[in-house]
Amino acid sequence: MDIGARIKELREKIEYHNKKYYEEDAPEITDFEYDSILRELKNLELEYPELATPESPTKRVGGKAKRGAKQIAHDVPMLSLDDRFSREEVADFITKIQKEVENPVFIVEHKIDGLSVALRYRGGEFAEGMTRGDGISYGEDITDNLMMIDTVPLSIPEKLPYLEVRGEVYMDNAAFEAVNERQEEIEGKIFANPRNCAAGTLRQLDPGVVAERDLSIFVFNLQAIQGKEFTSHAETLDWLATQGFAVPKYITCTTEEGVWDAITLIDETRGELPFGIDGAVVKLDNLADREKLGASSKVPRWAIAYKYPPEEKATKVLDIEVNVGRTGRLTPLAILEPVRLAGTTVSRASLHNQDQIDRLDIRIGDTVIVRKAAEIIPEIVRVIKEQRAHGTTPFKIPDRCPVCGAPALRGEDAADIRCSGINCPAQLARLIIHFASRGAMDIEGLGPAAVHSLMDKGYIKDIADIYYLKNYRDEFIASGITPRSRKQVAPYKDGRARKQKEPDYTASTDNLLAAIERSKEQNLERLINGFGIPNIGKQTGSILEENFPDIQAIAKISYDKYKQLQDSEKQLKKERSKLAKLLKTSTKPEDVELLSEMDKQLSDIGKELKANGDIKGIGEVSIKAIAAFFAEPQTKVILERLEEAGVTMKSRSAGKVIDDRLEGATFVLTGTLQTLSRGEATQLIQEHGGRVAGSVSKKTTYLLAGEGAGDKMNKAQSLGITIITEAEFLHMIE
Ligand SMILES: NC(=O)c1ccc[n+]([C@@H]2O[C@H](COP(=O)([O-])OP(=O)(O)OC[C@H]3O[C@@H](n4cnc5c(N)ncnc54)[C@H](O)[C@@H]3O)[C@@H](O)[C@H]2O)c1
Ligand SMILES: [Zn+2]
Incomplete structure (x- = not known):
């Protein structure tokens, strides 16, 4: 390919991924892959300077302020950092600085993987905050969202006229997992990694969402200040810490060797951090020297980012465990002989689903190649088949839930296998949230927060408990079902907390209890959908309701019976057609009688088949799921308690007749x-x-x-x- 065309292609690729990453918070490739493309472009532009342009993504910060978002002008640019990938490249930077600056001191810091923001303080009070945007002209105004972050001080002790700091908003690993678990329960968007989750959260428009998700900030640079002066970066960090800002730990070095040791130390210990980093930043400490060196349109000349490479290692699969997630999905997990990879000890890797296991043909006892990059969860890349021991067998995910023992069912075409237990502890919160949701029993006021709160306090231990909550009315009135946490109430712009009235929970309690009572009258279609049986939603619920008088009749569906009946029907049809042929030539009365006997039998079988779910619109997979679900002992217990509580179990089709206007139609x-x-x-x-x-x-x-x-x-x-x-x-x- 000619060089010009390749350069054009690379630029387009980078612009595309920039958009995905910075504007949509939904990258399609790993950072390592992205960095490789960017590097190829950078090298080509260096080699062919005549093809370099100022618009190239190598010369500009990648982001853009969101259209429609309020913008704030930068007065200090928010630049990116020049990437380095090897010791030589780092050494090259050090030598260059040593040539220009006398006895330089370097600071090495964690490169926190989050979203870059700037915070402005006037008179010691938090005034406004913004994203990087294009880094030079504008960023998005995210002041209200930043105020919801605990580690953003709303007021600082030293009341200087003006202060601007720059930091990285991130989400620690625990908070990230909590968000995705929540998202799973409400069947919302699952974030690929903490960085995207942090960026997505901060750039959406509801401060309440920020308050719910635990974001944090590290402040790593003083951008501008009035009323105070500093000579070194380390001094500024120390002072910022006294003002209540969380600052990154830093290591001070004076030689190339020292810098490399610091980078290595961070690499070796980063697995122990509660948050993710995507490299180490090396900065010149002296502020006057920084000024002298200046910056390009994209990066400062006084700092670099070292990016740790992804690592691959061989290890052994000791076992394959099957876990049950909050959606009831059974996920296989490889238990590995521990290996050190990218700064962490890796001892497990998700195998995702049966298809993945089959595709890689992973077996217990296999030697496999595991890979981990800075930002991704470890994954098994391949099996070293030459090292496979004799006598191993392919791994199959069991057909019963390892947590509750209920049948685990595979979707019609989905790769997922899900537990059907209505009382499965692993997925109970989601089951209850789903049961109460709009598409199912539609109980207003019983959303995710209320369900969690009621479960935490032990009021709800299964779906049926919902209908017994009325026994605790007094307790709910006294303490509230979902007492609002302090965090959910936004402070005033100047940081003062809003006063909260003593709450009265009578109305909210009675509203919820009334909504619960009303839901008892919901139709079977909704009740069946509410059970959350894998693959059985409203549509199947509706067909079942049309064809069965009540839940009890549906609960009698037997998959084995259905298969048996199908066989007998097939057999009988064959015999009947033989006899019918015979009857063309013979007219023996006993044969005629036999034929009509057979027809009667066939019609009986047809009826029985229907009673076992053989109905248009319901496939074999669904019949199996329905039968397995209702045969489960835990289902039976719940159904009895729901019925006792007065929840409608009858089909509308078995319902009352209002008038006979449509008689005969x-x-x-x-x-x-x-x-x-x-x-x-x-x-x-x-x-x-x-x-x-x-x-x-x-x-x-x-x-x-x-x-x-x-x-x-x-x-x-x-x-x-x-x-x-x-x-x-x-x-x-x-
Ligand atoms: N996967 C993709 O599709 C995709 C697309 C675009 C960008 N990216 C990734 O985004 C990154 C490039 O983005 P970038 O331009 O923001 O550059 P960068 O992330 O490489 O470096 C600059 C950023 O580092 C942050 N930072 C964190 N800790 C810091 C510290 N202690 N000191 C100074 N800065 C610190 C700053 O906020 C700054 O904005 C690369 O890692 C790249 O792989 C990925
Ligand atoms: Zn289960």
Whole structure:
């Protein structure tokens, strides 16, 4: 390829990934891969200076202020750092500085992996804060969000007229895991790493979200100050610490060797840090010398970032454990013989799912290559097959949940295997949140925060407990169900805490209890969806409700019976067709009788099959899941308690008749209706004396057609059947 074209290609690639990373907080490649592309471009531009341009991403800071966000102008640029990847490259920087500066002192610090921000203080009070944006002209105003971070002091002891500091907002590992666990429970976006999570949190517009997620800040540079003077960087860090800022630990060095030792020390100990770093920063200490050296349009000349390389090592798979996550997903985890990798001791690696295990063919006892880069979780890259011992077997994820023993079910086409236990301790919080959610029992006021609080205090230990909460009304009125934490109330701009009134929890308690009572009347479609059976959502719930009188009947579905019946039906159909052929030539009365006997049997089998879930719209995987779920002892206990509490177990189809306006009319439903679900439409038809059939025939009176109606519509048209819309239908029963 010609060099110009390659350069163009690299620039486009970098711009693309910059956008993903800085603007969307959703990178598609690892930092290591990104850095390699950037480096190739940098080297080409050095080699062919005639092809370098000032617009190149090697010359500009990668970000941009979000469109629509309020912007704040930079008065001190927020630059990036020049990357180094080897000892030689670091030594080269040191030598260059030593040539220009007399007896330079260097500071080596952690390079914290987060989001760069600047904070401004006026008269000692926090005034405003912003992101880096393009680093030169504008950043995004994120003042309100920054105020929610505990480690951002809202007021500092020395009331100087003006102070601007720069720091890195990050999320420690524990906080990151907590956020993703929460996200899993509410089936929200899962963040790839703490850096993206921190950046995404800080750049969204709701300070409440920032308060919920535990962000922290390290302040690593004094940008501007009035009323005080410093001569060295170390002095500024020490002073900033006295003002209540968290500053990074720093190591002071005077030689190339010293700097390299510091970099190595940070590498070796970074696994013990509670947060992630993506390198070490080497800075010149003396502030006047920094001034003298200056900066390019992208990076200062007085500092560099050393990036630790990803590492790969061989180790042994001692065991494969299966964990159950908060969504009930069974995840296989390789237990490894511990190896040191990228500063941490690695002793486990996620295998994600069965497909991954099959693809890599990982077995217990195998020797594998493990890889870890600065920002990523360790992963197994491949198996060294030559070193495989005799007699090992492929690993299969078990078909029972290792936590609660309920059947673990695989989705129709999903790679995930999920536990179906309604009372599974591993996923209980999510199950309860899902049960109460809008698409299921729709209990207003019983969101994730309330569920967690009620679970923590022991009021809810399973789904059925929801309906017994009314026994604790007095306790809830006294202490609140979800007492608001202090953090959720934003302070005033000047940092003063808002006064909170003594709360009265009577109304909120009664509202919640009333919502719970109302939910007892929800239809089966919602109840079934609420159970959170793998693969069984509202749609299947609706079909089940249409075809069964109550939950008890659904609970009798047996997958084995279904398979058995299918076999007998097949067999009988074969015999029948043989006999039918025979009857073309013979007219023995006993054969005729036998044939009608067979027809009767077939119709009986058909009915029994239907009772075991053989219904259009319900596949074999679903039948298996439903049967497994209801056969579980834990399900039976919960169902009994729900029924005792008065939760509706009857289908709307088995419900009351209001009038007989639709008597004698047979409806067929097709497509998606505007406001009614199929279950609801069926109920209305039946309540008014009509019938609902599954397919269009001459006997059909009306085809009730919604959006996306297909075959049934064509058939109805060809048979001349009246086609009505939802509005027309509603009008009929008005
Ligand atoms: N994966 C991707 O798609 C993708 C895309 C773009 C950028 N990136 C990554 O982002 C980084 C490049 O971003 P960059 O321009 O912000 O440069 P950088 O992260 O390499 O270095 C500059 C940043 O380091 C931060 N920093 C942390 N601790 C510091 C300390 N103690 N002293 C000084 N600065 C400190 C500063 O906030 C500063 O903005 C690279 O790591 C790159 O791999 C990745
Ligand atoms: Zn389980």
